[in-house]
Amino acid sequence: MQNILRNYYQKGSMLKNNLIKILVFLLFVITNTVNAQETAEHHNSEEKDIKVEIKEYINHHLLDSYDFSLYSYTNDEGEHKYVGFPLPVILIDGGLKVFSSSKFHHGETVAEVDGNYYTVFHNKIYKTDAEGTITLDDHHHPTNVKPLDFSITKNVAVIFLVGLLMFFMFSRMAKSYQKNNLMPLGFGRMLEPIIMYIRDDIAIPNIGKKHYKKYMSYLLTVFFFVWIINLLGLTPLGVNVTNNIAVTFALALITYLLTTFTANKNYWKHIFWMPGVPGPMKVILAPIELLGTIIKPFSLMIRLYANITAGHIVLMSIIGLMFIFKSWIGSPLSFGLAFALALLELLVSALQAYIFTMLSALYFGMAVEEHDDHH
Amino acid sequence: MDKLIEQFSLGLFFWQLILFVGLVLLLKKFAWGPILKSVGEREEGIKDALDEAENARKEMQNLNADNARILKEARAERDLLLKEAREMKDGIIADAKNEAQAQANKVIEQAQATILAEKNAAISDLKNQVAELSISIAEKVIQGELADKNKQEKLVQDLLKEVTIS
Numbered sequence: 001m002q003n004i005l006r007n008y009y010q011k012g013s014m015l016k017n018n019l020i021k022i023l024v025f026l027l028f029v030i031t032n033t034v035n036a037q038e039t040a041e042h043h044n045s046e047e048k049d050i051k052v053e054i055k056e057y058i059n060h061h062l063l064d065s066y067d068f069s070l071y072s073y074t075n076d077e078g079e080h081k082y083v084g085f086p087l088p089v090i091l092i093d094g095g096l097k098v099f100s101s102s103k104f105h106h107g108e109t110v111a112e113v114d115g116n117y118y119t120v121f122h123n124k125i126y127k128t129d130a131e132g133t134i135t136l137d138d139h140h141h142p143t144n145v146k147p148l149d150f151s152i153t154k155n156v157a158v159i160f161l162v163g164l165l166m167f168f169m170f171s172r173m174a175k176s177y178q179k180n181n182l183m184p185l186g187f188g189r190m191l192e193p194i195i196m197y198i199r200d201d202i203a204i205p206n207i208g209k210k211h212y213k214k215y216m217s218y219l220l221t222v223f224f225f226v227w228i229i230n231l232l233g234l235t236p237l238g239v240n241v242t243n244n245i246a247v248t249f250a251l252a253l254i255t256y257l258l259t260t261f262t263a264n265k266n267y268w269k270h271i272f273w274m275p276g277v278p279g280p281m282k283v284i285l286a287p288i289e290l291l292g293t294i295i296k297p298f299s300l301m302i303r304l305y306a307n308i309t310a311g312h313i314v315l316m317s318i319i320g321l322m323f324i325f326k327s328w329i330g331s332p333l334s335f336g337l338a339f340a341l342a343l344l345e346l347l348v349s350a351l352q353a354y355i356f357t358m359l360s361a362l363y364f365g366m367a368v369e370e371h372d373d374h375h
Numbered sequence: 376m377d378k379l380i381e382q383f384s385l386g387l388f389f390w391q392l393i394l395f396v397g398l399v400l401l402l403k404k405f406a407w408g409p410i411l412k413s414v415g416e417r418e419e420g421i422k423d424a425l426d427e428a429e430n431a432r433k434e435m436q437n438l439n440a441d442n443a444r445i446l447k448e449a450r451a452e453r454d455l456l457l458k459e460a461r462e463m464k465d466g467i468i469a470d471a472k473n474e475a476q477a478q479a480n481k482v483i484e485q486a487q488a489t490i491l492a493e494k495n496a497a498i499s500d501l502k503n504q505v506a507e508l509s510i511s512i513a514e515k516v517i518q519g520e521l522a523d524k525n526k527q528e529k530l531v532q533d534l535l536k537e538v539t540i541s
Contacts, residue, residue, distance in 0.1 A: 064384055090386075123382075141381075149386045156390040163398045170406030177413035182420065184410075195410060216411060217403035225395065245379055246388035250395060 054320035058313060061238060063123045064153045066101035070237065082106055087157055091118070093127065093147035101151070118147070125149055155241045162228050162241075166221070198223055198357060206361040211368040215361065218258060222251060223357040230308060230349030234342060242352070243309035245301065252301035255360045260293070263367035296363055300356060307352050311345045 069084030086102035093116060103111035110119045110128060119128045126134060126144035135143045152160075173188035184192050203212040203219055229247075232239040241247050269275065271289040274282050318341060321334040521527055 063382070064387060149384070150389055151386055152390070153384070153387060155384075155387050159391055159394050163394050166398065167401055167405070170402055170410070174406045174409035174413070177410060182413045182417040192410075192414070196414070199411070213411075217399050217407045220407050221395070221399045221402050225398070244384070244387060245382070246384045247391045249383075250388050250391035253392070254395060 050323055054317075054323065058316045058320065061316060062240060062243060062309065062312065064155045064244060065123065066104060066120065066125075066151060066153055067106065068154050068157060069106070072106075080106070080108075087152045087154065089125070089149075089151040091125065091147045091149055091151070093145075097147075125151070154239075155244055155247065158232065158239050158241050159229070159247070162225065162232070166224055166228065170224075194223075195220060202354075202358050202361045206358070206365040207368060208365065211364075214262070215258070215364045218254070219357050219361055222255075222360060223353050226251070226304065226356055227350055227353035230352060231346075233308060233312065234345055234349060240308075240312060242304055243312055245305050248301040248305040251304070251356070252297040255300060255363060256294070256297035258360075259297070259363045259367045262364070264370065266370060267367045296359075300359055304352050304356055307348060311341075311348055315341050315345060 066089060067082070067084055067086045069082040071084075072080055072082045075081050086100045089097075089099050089101050089103075089111075091097040091113075095114075097113050097116070099111065099113050103109075103113070104118075104120050110117050110130065112118075112130070117128050117130050118125050119134065120126075121134050121142055121144075124142075125147060126142055127147055128134065128144055137143050169187070170191075173184055173191060176185035176188050177183065179185065183189075198220055199212070199216060203216055207215055226242060229239075229241045233242060271293065272286050274285045274289065277285065315338060318334050318338040322331045322338070325331050325334060
């Protein structure tokens with residue numbers, strides 16, 4: 001199974017390379033035709049607007065938001081209409097303030113709560129005066145007060161929904177074992193091999209038969225959580241949780257804390273006083289090793305974040321190309337490309353979950369490794 | 376990097392941490408624990424069943440080996456019995472032969488003894504008859520000799536001479 005995945009990964013990267021080649025080629029061909037058209041029809045300012053709009057849309061998509069909007073449109077009167085629902089905003093600013101995000105009207109108005117005024121600027125809530133003025137410093141950072149923000153944003157709502165989904169899915173599966181003579185029923189039959197795979201091919205080889213049990217709950221939860229979240233990111237719901245660094249940071253932090261607090265004497269000995277190397281080297285190695293313990297989970301955080309973000313940006317850019325080309329050749333081609341890339345992203349979503357779980361298991365394995373000082 | 380730090384959402388981080396730790400603990404109690412336990416039990420059950428089957432197979436093998444051994448033993452016993460019977464038969468025949476031989480020898484001996492006795496009897500009878508015959512011949516001869524007086528005298532003289540000498 002591991003080999004298969006590795007093969008897929010290699011194939012995936014090959015496919016990615018090929019895709020990039022195709023993409024470059026297509027861009028070359030199509031921009032030429034577009035340029036030819038442009039020179040023929042003179043420059044069309046509307047086209048520029050679409051490009052800017054797409055770029056803004058992608059940037060907007062990558063950010064969190066205070067309401068759950070599925071899509072927005074501009075009606076005949078030139079009004080922006082959003083289809084979706086508001087979510088609760090929770091602020092700590094001289095006491096707990098809870099209100100609905102509908103008060104912001106999608107960032108277009110100032111919300112007034114208990115005599116305080118708040119407004120949304122670049123997807124962050126700032127305290128303002130009644131007019132909602134934002135004062136910017138030289139680096140274009142707002143100087144307004146930022147209240148502590150524990151709002152149930154779109155991402156928070158999604159992780160809670162995924163948590164609920166996982167709880168019902170797996171507790172039902174657990175119950176089905178009791179009903180059916182220790183065999184899972186229904187969808188559990190598909191999930192069980194994955195659980196077995198995580199146990200037999202990720203946890204046991206990396207952590208060892210003696211210690212793997214205490215990490216199983218975390219490994220299983222993190223695998224399914226990341227996988228489901230990644231898959232949701234590919235739906236047209238506009239969910240993008242794992243391409244938010246706060247989420248991957250939280251996950252990596254738990255891996256780091258688990259590694260640190262379950263580590264045995266041997267692990268610390270190898271960090272602070274590496275056996276088998278000369279005295280001065282031990283002094284040099286200690287800070288490097290100590291830094292290494294932080295870099296490992298840090299790489300986990302960046303890897304997951306960057307992979308999913310890159311996937312979203314590329315996929316959305318190619319989808320955006322369809323609207324830019326508006327031609328009989330370009331749009332179907334970029335549709336085909338987007339389709340192929342979406343399939344690849346489907347693989348990447350599972351692969352990233354696998355890699356996160358696998359590397360977490362590897363770090364746990366290092367923490368509980370027991371060996372004689374022979375090197 | 377700057378942008379990343381700027382965009383970092385403390386609220387999302389907080390909720391993610393709370394939710395995830397809670398989810399791990401809840402799932403551990405209600406899902407992963409029971410699932411892994413059930414799977415472990417099932418695997419244990421399968422292993423036990425396989426072991427049992429293996430044991431049964433071994434037992435069967437042992438039983439077969441036993442059967443073969445018993446059969447072999449029975450065959451050996453039968454062979455032994457047959458051999459004994461044959462030996463006994465041979466013994467009986469040999470004994471009978473010997474006895475018959477002895478009996479025959481005895482009969483022959485008796486016959487020989489009877490024949491010898493008869494022969495002796497016949498010989499003695501013959502001797503008697505020869506003696507009687509000889510006596511009667513001698514009588515007649517003597518009667519003939521003694522008819523003449525001179526002769527008788529001479530005889531007596533001869534006999535007397537013999538007596539005086541001696």
